[in-house]
Amino acid sequence: MKRIAQVTALAAAVMIPSAFADDYQIDTKGAHASINFKVNHLGYSWVVGRFDNFDGRFVYQEGQPSEVVVNIDPASVNSNHAERDKHIRGEDFLAVKDFKEARFVSTGYRDLGEGKGELTGDFTLRGVTKPVTIAVSKVGEGEDPWGGYRVGFTGETELVMKEFGIPMDLGPQSATVQLDLHIEGIKL
Numbered sequence: 443m444k445r446i447a448q449v450t451a452l453a454a455a456v457m458i459p460s461a462f463a464d465d466y467q468i469d470t471k472g473a474h475a476s477i478n479f480k481v482n483h484l485g486y487s488w489v490v491g492r493f494d495n496f497d498g499r500f501v502y503q504e505g506q507p508s509e510v511v512v513n514i515d516p517a518s519v520n521s522n523h524a525e526r527d528k529h530i531r532g533e534d535f536l537a538v539k540d541f542k543e544a545r546f547v548s549t550g551y552r553d554l555g556e557g558k559g560e561l562t563g564d565f566t567l568r569g570v571t572k573p574v575t576i577a578v579s580k581v582g583e584g585e586d587p588w589g590g591y592r593v594g595f596t597g598e599t600e601l602v603m604k605e606f607g608i609p610m611d612l613g614p615q616s617a618t619v620q621l622d623l624h625i626e627g628i629k630l
Contacts, residue, residue: 463503466593466627468512470497474594474626477514485615491521491530500548500627502593507578510548510561516541534610535603541568549573561597567606574599576623590628597623 468475480490498512517538519530531538548563557580565574576597583593601619603610611617 463501463508464591465630466500466502467630468496468498468500469592469626469628470495474592476624477512478622478624480620480622481618482615484612489521489526491519491527494518494520498546498625500625502583502627502629505557505580506551506553506559507561507595508548508551510546510563512546514544514546516544516567535608537568546574551578565601567601568608570606572605574601576621581626586628592626592628594624594626597621597625599623 475496477493477496478490479492480488483489493514493516495515495518496512498510500507500511501509516536517531519527519536521527521530530536544565544567546563546565548561550562552560552562554560559578561576561578563574563576564571576599578595578597581594581596584591586592599621601621603617603619
């Protein structure tokens, strides 16, 4: 009987954390999230921009994000220059006519302490899926003035363009894209 009680207690302990996991919607409606990028331009300057249209969700439990899914509309690329954006949307870079969505799906999270961690996942761009690691820092969490509950993170990662089938080659200084992420989630 004692053994059954121990197994039951262990099963309950394993189940309890999932009871405290909450689902969050990324707050794109309120513009409290952004996906920004920068690319070195020929070693002389930086081209910066963002993706205007994206959505996503995540699960948050015990200080850690998990089950993160982010969908990005690559046609919404915005570098504040219409002709350059047209080029980025074209075959040399994002090929948005053929590839309508980019997507990140998490596969794990490693807690590094003090609100920092590494979020791993599969990122799909131009029809190519590769594993990526995002350095994550928690910004904060708490009740908002409207009766909801929010949690926010920043993240950084770097993508090698050739690995995602991007054919444009502007030289070694321009081979990577740095992504800068700001994500605020609203508990559902």
